[in-house]
Amino acid sequence: MNDYLSGLGALLEQYDVLGAFWTNIQLTFWGALFALVIGTMLALMRISPIASLRWAGATYVNVFRNTPLTIIMTFLVLAVWTQLQVSLAADFNSNFFRLAVIGLAVYHAAFVCESIRSGVNTVPLGQAEAARAIGLSFLPAAQLVILPQAFRGAIAPLGNTLIALLKNSTVAAAASVSWETASTMKTMLEFNADYRWEIFALFAIGYVILVIPIGLLTTWLSQRLAVKR
Amino acid sequence: MRKHTMGLLAMAAASTLVLSACGSAEVGGEPDGGGTATAGGDGGGDGITIGIKYDQPGLGLQDGAEYTGFDVDVARYVANELGYSEDQITFKETPSANREAMLQNGDVDMIFATYSITDDRKEVIDFAGPYFIAGQDLLVAADNTDITGPEDLEGKNLCSVTGSTSAEKIKTDYAEGVQLLERPGYAECVTALSAGQVDAVTTDDIILAGLAAANGDGNLKVVGAPFSEEQYGVGLPKDSDQCEAINEAITKMIDDGAWEEAVATNTEGADYTPNADLNPPKPADCA
Amino acid sequence: MSSSVLFDAPGPRTRALIRGGNVLGALIALGVLAWLLVQLDAKGQLSWDLWGPAFSARTWEFYLLPGLQNTLQAAAYAIVGALAFGMIFGMGRLSKIAPVRWVSGVVVEFLRAVPVLLMMVFFYGLFGVVLPGVADKAFLAVVVALILYNGSVIAELVRSGVGSLPSGQGEAGLAIGLTDGQTLRSIQLPQALVAMLPAMVSQVVVVLKDSALGSIIGFSELLRSGQIVSSGDGNPLQVLALVAVVFILLNMVLTVVAHRLSKLLSSRTSGLTDEGPGIGNPTVVAGGAGGGAGAV
Numbered sequence: 001m002n003d004y005l006s007g008l009g010a011l012l013e014q015y016d017v018l019g020a021f022w023t024n025i026q027l028t029f030w031g032a033l034f035a036l037v038i039g040t041m042l043a044l045m046r047i048s049p050i051a052s053l054r055w056a057g058a059t060y061v062n063v064f065r066n067t068p069l070t071i072i073m074t075f076l077v078l079a080v081w082t083q084l085q086v087s088l089a090a091d092f093n094s095n096f097f098r099l100a101v102i103g104l105a106v107y108h109a110a111f112v113c114e115s116i117r118s119g120v121n122t123v124p125l126g127q128a129e130a131a132r133a134i135g136l137s138f139l140p141a142a143q144l145v146i147l148p149q150a151f152r153g154a155i156a157p158l159g160n161t162l163i164a165l166l167k168n169s170t171v172a173a174a175a176s177v178s179w180e181t182a183s184t185m186k187t188m189l190e191f192n193a194d195y196r197w198e199i200f201a202l203f204a205i206g207y208v209i210l211v212i213p214i215g216l217l218t219t220w221l222s223q224r225l226a227v228k229r
Numbered sequence: 230m231r232k233h234t235m236g237l238l239a240m241a242a243a244s245t246l247v248l249s250a251c252g253s254a255e256v257g258g259e260p261d262g263g264g265t266a267t268a269g270g271d272g273g274g275d276g277i278t279i280g281i282k283y284d285q286p287g288l289g290l291q292d293g294a295e296y297t298g299f300d301v302d303v304a305r306y307v308a309n310e311l312g313y314s315e316d317q318i319t320f321k322e323t324p325s326a327n328r329e330a331m332l333q334n335g336d337v338d339m340i341f342a343t344y345s346i347t348d349d350r351k352e353v354i355d356f357a358g359p360y361f362i363a364g365q366d367l368l369v370a371a372d373n374t375d376i377t378g379p380e381d382l383e384g385k386n387l388c389s390v391t392g393s394t395s396a397e398k399i400k401t402d403y404a405e406g407v408q409l410l411e412r413p414g415y416a417e418c419v420t421a422l423s424a425g426q427v428d429a430v431t432t433d434d435i436i437l438a439g440l441a442a443a444n445g446d447g448n449l450k451v452v453g454a455p456f457s458e459e460q461y462g463v464g465l466p467k468d469s470d471q472c473e474a475i476n477e478a479i480t481k482m483i484d485d486g487a488w489e490e491a492v493a494t495n496t497e498g499a500d501y502t503p504n505a506d507l508n509p510p511k512p513a514d515c516a
Numbered sequence: 517m518s519s520s521v522l523f524d525a526p527g528p529r530t531r532a533l534i535r536g537g538n539v540l541g542a543l544i545a546l547g548v549l550a551w552l553l554v555q556l557d558a559k560g561q562l563s564w565d566l567w568g569p570a571f572s573a574r575t576w577e578f579y580l581l582p583g584l585q586n587t588l589q590a591a592a593y594a595i596v597g598a599l600a601f602g603m604i605f606g607m608g609r610l611s612k613i614a615p616v617r618w619v620s621g622v623v624v625e626f627l628r629a630v631p632v633l634l635m636m637v638f639f640y641g642l643f644g645v646v647l648p649g650v651a652d653k654a655f656l657a658v659v660v661a662l663i664l665y666n667g668s669v670i671a672e673l674v675r676s677g678v679g680s681l682p683s684g685q686g687e688a689g690l691a692i693g694l695t696d697g698q699t700l701r702s703i704q705l706p707q708a709l710v711a712m713l714p715a716m717v718s719q720v721v722v723v724l725k726d727s728a729l730g731s732i733i734g735f736s737e738l739l740r741s742g743q744i745v746s747s748g749d750g751n752p753l754q755v756l757a758l759v760a761v762v763f764i765l766l767n768m769v770l771t772v773v774a775h776r777l778s779k780l781l782s783s784r785t786s787g788l789t790d791e792g793p794g795i796g797n798p799t800v801v802a803g804g805a806g807g808g809a810g811a812v
Contacts, residue, residue, distance in 0.1 A: 444750030
């Protein structure tokens with residue numbers, strides 16, 4: 001029993017599990033921030049008066065929503081970094097971390113866009129008519145009337161997208177971010193097969209601990225901020 | 230309505246049955262060796278499953294429906310000596326990270342996959358051989374003159390494959406300030422080197438030679454100053470009784486000239502000669 | 517509903533402005549494309565020496581098509597298994613027996629929270645020990661991980677599908693003397709399943725995309741077989757581009773099917789035929805009230 005515990009303790013000392021989770025949290029934070037910005041722009045494009053913008057927004061969503069994230073990550077390394085020589089930092093670790101953030105952002109932006117659109121669909125038609133009636137043109141109407149209500153209606157799907165993003169941050173492994181959780185767990189399993197269940201439980205529970213609060217928070221927020229109609 | 234639900238469930242169950250009737254496709258079109266993967270199968274029986282690399286030009290490469298490379302040639306020779314005919318051999322991919330597990334699980338009977346004999350590995354599996362001695366080296370651009378050894382990598386960018394220890398070794402033993410990139414395959418490392426985003430690719434010299442020959446177009450060269458000794462052994466499950474027979478086969482292959490021929494044909498055009506002091510090796514005694 | 521509520525139909529001046537903007541946008545897009553091509557060409561990446569092998573019959577016959585077959589097979593097993601898993605646990609979550617409900621709830625919430633890549637890595641190692649005779653452990657690990665994750669998502673779809681039915685449906689069942697279980701099985705579930713069908717098709721897209729994660733544990737699916745063939749031909753980027761196109765086309769077709777189905781089936785059930793977001797986590801059906809101001 002003591003051997004068992006000390007073995008487990010040595011394992012935790014040898015591998016930086018908390019650091020790995022911290023990497024995924026950082027990936028998620030930056031990825032979510034950029035995905036929200038890009039996704040909101042895409043949503044605006046998709047409801048805008050200009051047909052070509054609507055088309056461009058729809059094309060973006062259709063392409064990125066249907067591409068495996070693994071392929072996006074690999075593409076960033078093989079095409080953007082290797083061939084187009086776009087370096088985001090001189091330091092390799094920062095460079096690939098940032099590439100992974102871009103990969104997460106462009107992929108999830110498509111889902112953010114669809115979440116916001118579903119939020120826009122919860123805004124009653126009368127709101128848009130009223131905005132137009134008081135003389136607002138498209139952008140002010142969107143900014144002052146539609147989007148604030150749409151975001152509230154979109155909190156639940158946006159929360160789901162955030163949870164998906166957190167879990168998908170493990171795919172950063174495909175962009176050579178080898179110190180994140182999935183890669184760390186893989187290495188730990190390879191060299192410590194005896195503790196297989198414990199290692200998996202450690203990482204799985206870590207994600208449960210991160211995911212459940214996001215789920216509870218978004219449910220609470222979406223109920224609290226719901227536009228009463 | 231009730232019938233409706235049952236119908237759906239029945240449909241799901243039926244499709245499960247239909248699906249389970251067909252196994253997964255073997256990339257490369259070689260027939261699945263179904264059920265032959267019993268650990269340490271005796272010669273002459275129903276066949277043998279040998280683990281090789283699929284993605285290393287010159288050593289183990291899937292080439293259409295065929296498999297080519299030095300490892301593959303040695304594997305074929307040894308299997309023949311053990312009494313297996315060509316059509317009794319099933320090749321299976323054994324990626325670096327999964328080799329021990331695949332031997333322990335009985336997925337493969339033996340492994341010829343640039344498998345270095347180390348004490349750590351000897352604790353969990355057995356080795357026959359070595360059948361070749363390689364050394365870790367560096368692949369650089371042909372016009373590169375400032376990298377002549379691992380010490381020169383300080384502050385440089387280095388690429389290696391995921392799950393390999395060779396890059397880590399340079400970082401700890403030679404150049405602490407080296408920046409490491411890990412990719413799932415050597416081809417991606419080589420394109421990064423050709424594009425100038427990394428300064429060197431590291432792994433064993435014979436692998437690098439194969440890569441340079443297959444992908445380099447003469448723009449890449451192996452530095453040629455190996456800084457380690459990698460004894461390529463034949464991976465066997467623990468307590469296998471095949472070790473002696475395999476060593477005899479390897480010795481025979483070296484004696485009758487087939488070994489030398491295999492080295493020559495598989496490194497053709499690569500400007501590579503194996504370290505003559507160490508090669509051809511004499512197989513070590515079986516434990 | 518047209519989007520014209522948010523803005524006036526553009527007048528001649530605005531139309532001219534938009535046209536100008538379109539031309540400018542197209543020029544910028546073309547410029548970026550040209551820059552990309554010039555950059556790639558400068559690196560020799562447009563050379564037919566690299567693209568030719570990627571299109572060759574050998575590449576497709578021995579690598580990409582078997583890889584695609586593995587991808588589709590893994591996805592097929594996974595979606596069927598996930599359906600069975602989802603039905604069982606979805607019904608479990610709707611059970612009148614509290615412990616069954618709790619256990620189903622814990623299982624589903626746990627599986628929905630764990631990244632599917634972690635499950636694949638774990639099962640791959642585990643199967644090595646507990647299933648020594650099975651030939652293709654990577655395949656099995658991918659399928660099991662996909663079943664557990666997507667099954668838990670489908671369990672939620674079943675639950676929300678039944679929840680989205682008008683309460684009159686369940687009450688009617690009870691009124692004609694059916695038990696709770698009978699009402700669930702013969703009245704609510706059939707309608708919920710029809711309502712779920714579009715979301716299920718979207719879930720196949722998720723399964724297909726996630727199956728590419730199998731390449732990380734060495735499962736010879738489409739992406740991995742692309743990596744293998746490119747290591748001999750030295751053209752990883754070109755093969756990756758082809759693999760990406762195959763995935764995108766496949767998934768786009770499925771997305772269109774999901775969309776059509778959701779429109780087609782909305783008259784066949786009293787549930788909501790939402791096609792789902794295709795990201796894995798089902799969207800909580802939002803309100804349903806109001807007209808939808810900006811629907812395109």
